[in-house]
Amino acid sequence: MANLAINHVTKSFGSLAVLNDINIAIEDGEFLVLVGPSGCGKSTLLSIIAGLDEHTSGSITIDGDPVDGLEPKERDIAMVFQSYALYPAMSVEQNIGFSLEMSKMPKAQRLERVSKVADLLQITHLLKRKPGQLSGGQRQRVAMGRALVREPKIFLFDEPLSNLDAKLRVEMRTEIKKLHQRLGATIVYVTHDQIEAMTMATRIAVMKDGILQQFGTPEDIYDRPKNVFVATFMGSPAMNLLPATVVGETLSLKGADAVLPVPASVVAPLTEGREVLLGLRPEWLSLASAGSPSGPSLPLLVEVIEPTGPDVFAALRAGEREIMARLPTGTPVAPGQKASFAIDLSKAILFDAASGVAL
Amino acid sequence: MTAMLESSSAAAANRPGSIRWSKQFGRVFVYGCLALLALVFLAPLLSMLLTSLKSMDEIRAGNLLSLPSTPTFAAWANVWGASCIGVTCGGLKGYFGNSFLIVVPATFISVALGAFNGYVFAQWRFRGDNLIFGLILFGCFIPFQIVLIPMAGLLGKLGLAGTIPGLILVHVVYGICFTTMFFRNYFITVPAEIFKAARVDGAGFWAIFFRILLPISWPIVMVSIIWQFTGVWNDFLFGVSFAAGTNQPVTVALNNLVNTSTGTKAYNEDMAAAMIAALPTILIYVAAGRYFLRGLMAGAVKG
């Protein structure tokens, strides 16, 4: 178990800059999730931590010791690859036990460890098979097993659950979380799945085009995004962004002919006439009922409703603007209806319209 | 031909009653063509075999493809153990043995080195790797004749002139270009993440090669073995240039046997000798030809 620090790491392939001055530090036992759009450099960063790729500049320390230039096996890490990367000629059992074999662990002990991991991953019945005879999800579990069988300082996971069906994915998510709690393992985990990111992480790093956009706890990322990209990337449906102009103590929403007070959370002084974006998460909207305390509200037209089970997503319209709301199931709204929606501005965020940076 | 079959059955589909007939006609036509072509290609071999089993009298009297009236292996026995080649009269068997002494080590060494080179070129980066691979590829295109003189000089300097080890060296050097290319092109299709996973698992250079790569490379090993075996076995130019006297391979001996027999030409013996000289490569194809095809395919299709 170990802490990990990534200091000013830069990586280019020839003239193509893939990672740009990445700084991330996590403590022993933390669960870091890397998220970002496809091609933003997540796998590359993972490879660099593993020692499979060399960074162009900067340094990486594990447990305080620089590991730059060390071979992967000298770093004591285990990794699950995006494409499974199973050894085609070996059985599942040999695949999982290969690292132990390489570290010269006696056979009996090795088999015991392998069978424990196979149990955990529910692949005991597959141990004698070759990877070619497995389904995608089974292969992924074998790939997981290959990492779990070791007890490394750091686990690196590159989208390990992306090919599992929904049920197995939830199960494995819980398993990984349990494993994390039981072993206190330090984990770096790449995913496209926001729920995975929010539920498993103790820290999230959001990347875009090789640049770290924000690094913080899941709450930081969700409630206090530093810019428009982070705000809209995390959360589904995405945060609503309403263009507005500062008029005194209020915001005049453009194209909607409506006015809202400036959120109390905004401390930066706002100059008159400044162009901003008002960020509202869909769950901060609710149907204003007669009895509720009178906060700010907007008259909105219900266009589409999408029941999802626990919630109803409602596409609302104010003039030219479309606003998504997440309402509890059973909220009496119907398409075509005009209603007044209360807006919880306590968490609302203002972004500079030009730079996208949170104010 | 499949295209033709498809179009004929597609046309037939418009007239439901004739589908069956048309399909059958197509099939008969295809198999007829295949049989005819096979016959054309096999006729010389058949004629060789038949001639080698006949007596000289019968050869003079009969036609090329008639069956022997009293099949005899006398000609085979004679060329194998007794015919005079040059000044010695021990038949082909010694030279046949020479060819094996050359082809087995030459094939083994060149395939082993090719596998190793291919592995390095496919998965490890080092300074000038592409340049060196380019030079090795270039080696595939150097005509034999160009290297004869310098090679003779080199073998002389090494003290290997006229010997079997000398010939093995020549064949290994020439073979490496091809086997390296085969293996490199095969290994390049193995996903890089497999190598990365192995490195993370603590496998070193050799463990990756022997434990992970070699077990999945038998198709290309087969291709290389067949390629090298037939190439080295059928070689005449290097054999005649670099091997002296009793060290010569069977191809050279065959040539000497056929060209130096005095008096009347013993066609049955010539044919028997040619059959003997060709037999190992034929057997290799029969035994491993399907691996050859499969191997070429496996190299072409990713996965």
Ligand SMILES: Nc1ncnc2c1ncn2[C@@H]1O[C@H](COP(=O)(O)OP(=O)(O)OP(=O)(O)O)[C@@H](O)[C@H]1O
């Ligand atoms: N060997 C390479 N040579 C050149 N460019 C590369 C190489 N490997 C990756 N890249 C580029 O680096 C960028 C980051 O790739 P990376 O695989 O890290 O993305 P990612 O964030 O993992 O994406 P995904 O979510 O699709 O897996 C991409 O633009 C990719 O094209």
Ligand SMILES: [Mg+2]
């Ligand atoms: Mg990736």
